[in-house]
Amino acid sequence: MRPRQGSRAPHARQSSVRAIVVFNAGSTSLKFGVYAADAGVSPELLCAGRIDNMTADPHFVVKHADGKPMESHAWGKHHAVDHKAALRFVLAWLKTNLTDIELVAAGHRVVLGGERYGAPTLIDGDVLDYLDSLAMMEPSHQPYDVGGARTFAEAYPDLPQVACFDTSFHRTMPGVAQTYALPKEVRDSGVRHWGYHGISYDYISHQLPKFAPAARRVIVAHLGGGASMCALLDGRSVDTTMGFGTLSGLPMATRSGDLPPDALLYLLRSKQFDTTTLEKMLSERAGLLGLSGISGDMRVLQKSADARALAALDYFTYAMMKYVGAYAAVLGGLDALVFTAGIGENSVQVRAALCARLGWLGVTLDENANAAGGPRISTVDSKVSVWVIPTNEEWMIAQHTLALIQPERKAPCSQ
Numbered sequence: 001m002r003p004r005q006g007s008r009a010p011h012a013r014q015s016s017v018r019a020i021v022v023f024n025a026g027s028t029s030l031k032f033g034v035y036a037a038d039a040g041v042s043p044e045l046l047c048a049g050r051i052d053n054m055t056a057d058p059h060f061v062v063k064h065a066d067g068k069p070m071e072s073h074a075w076g077k078h079h080a081v082d083h084k085a086a087l088r089f090v091l092a093w094l095k096t097n098l099t100d101i102e103l104v105a106a107g108h109r110v111v112l113g114g115e116r117y118g119a120p121t122l123i124d125g126d127v128l129d130y131l132d133s134l135a136m137m138e139p140s141h142q143p144y145d146v147g148g149a150r151t152f153a154e155a156y157p158d159l160p161q162v163a164c165f166d167t168s169f170h171r172t173m174p175g176v177a178q179t180y181a182l183p184k185e186v187r188d189s190g191v192r193h194w195g196y197h198g199i200s201y202d203y204i205s206h207q208l209p210k211f212a213p214a215a216r217r218v219i220v221a222h223l224g225g226g227a228s229m230c231a232l233l234d235g236r237s238v239d240t241t242m243g244f245g246t247l248s249g250l251p252m253a254t255r256s257g258d259l260p261p262d263a264l265l266y267l268l269r270s271k272q273f274d275t276t277t278l279e280k281m282l283s284e285r286a287g288l289l290g291l292s293g294i295s296g297d298m299r300v301l302q303k304s305a306d307a308r309a310l311a312a313l314d315y316f317t318y319a320m321m322k323y324v325g326a327y328a329a330v331l332g333g334l335d336a337l338v339f340t341a342g343i344g345e346n347s348v349q350v351r352a353a354l355c356a357r358l359g360w361l362g363v364t365l366d367e368n369a370n371a372a373g374g375p376r377i378s379t380v381d382s383k384v385s386v387w388v389i390p391t392n393e394e395w396m397i398a399q400h401t402l403a404l405i406q407p408e409r410k411a412p413c414s415q
Contacts, residue, residue: 016102019046020401021094022394023087023152024109025144026225028054030086033394034094037104037406043398046101051086060089071097083144087151106152106161107401109393110145111196111246112138113165120168120400123149123161131163137190138245140283162401169198169205172236177330180244195240197222197230203396204340204389205235211375212385215336219327221320222391223343223350225253225296229320231327239330241323247282250319253296256286257319288312298343298350317353324358334361334384339377340391351377355386 024031035043049062060073241249251257289296291312355365362383370377374388
């Protein structure tokens with residue numbers, strides 16, 4: 001289906017603007033942003049959009065840089081759109097509607113870089129084949145991320161592409177934090193603590209000094225449909241809750257979070273599940289949805305008076321509290337706590353519930369500031385400062401992409 005005509009480029013210009021497009025593919029969504037590629041200048045957002053609910057009720061929306069609506073499209077319920085079709089739709093829309101923009105490159109979020117890639121990299125040679133080979137390790141995102149790069153190459157075979165990895169940021173973790181107590185041959189096969197949401201943590205590490213320049217020991221809570229926490233020391237990752245794949249750590253919307261491995265072996269031995277159905281249950285029917293039996297959507301649960309919803313929220317907060325305690329020990333204390341991503345940026349209730357459990361660390365919440373959304377939501381005399389800082393993974397990918405295609409640019413800096 002061809003996109004219908006919509007608004008033109010966000011800014012009226014006399015000549016074409018060199019720009020890059022950034023893609024961030026989830027399991028059932030595709031986000032994108034278009035950024036001006038002026039050398040030496042921080043990436044300027046021109047427009048951003050997304051296709052959501054791709055498997056059930058797909059809808060497309062794109063907005064100007066100032067947030068004003070630019071275009072929307074709905075396929076209708078029960079009309080699934082796969083990732084390849086979604087990306088082709090976006091590319092067709094860009095070509096039809098942004099006629100004064102010349103695309104010069106693309107940047108992609110890729111969750112897993114494996115042993116080979118510890119930093120953003122240009123996609124050339126056998127890069128995509130190698131990344132494809134890691135899909136068995138992280139099947140819920142990796143195939144879509146790699147597929148997006150292949151689809152873009154079909155449309156723009158001569159343009160450079162850059163892969164930015166969620167795992168890269170966590171390669172600063174000490175060896176002991178990246179290791180599992182398994183035989184060497186198992187560890188050598190790639191079973192290690194990879195860590196995810198690294199692009200988001202990378203962004204926050206660049207933004208936090210503007211708010212709390214003296215904070216060295218920091219815990220960041222990236223709370224969304226996928227949720228994790230990260231311990232930062234001087235802006236570098238030293239530990240994070242997601243482990244080998246994206247199921248472990250905190251309970252999430254529909255993902256289980258931490259589970260004892262012997263429980264999983266029991267479920268397989270007792271033939272309640274095989275590997276396929278077990279993975280599906282842990283990914284799609286567990287987490288807040290599994291706990292509540294109502295929904296995995298935090299907004300729905302917070303509005304519910306059902307005891308099961310309240311119990312699920314309590315479990316979520318309890319899990320975060322345990323990790324804060326563990327990471328405060330790893331860091332040797334705590335200077336700042338940061339909330340980010342959909343739940344972290346918008347849920348007054350979740351922020352208050354966690355902070356209420358952290359009085360022993362010296363956290364004192366400013367209820368009015370929390371209700372207003374921050375940026376600082378702790379009192380001035382709180383021993384640990386608490387912040388709400390919106391994340392921006394697409395902008396971070398744009399920074400890394402421009403740094404690779406324009407070598408004269410400086411390393412990524414604050415937005």
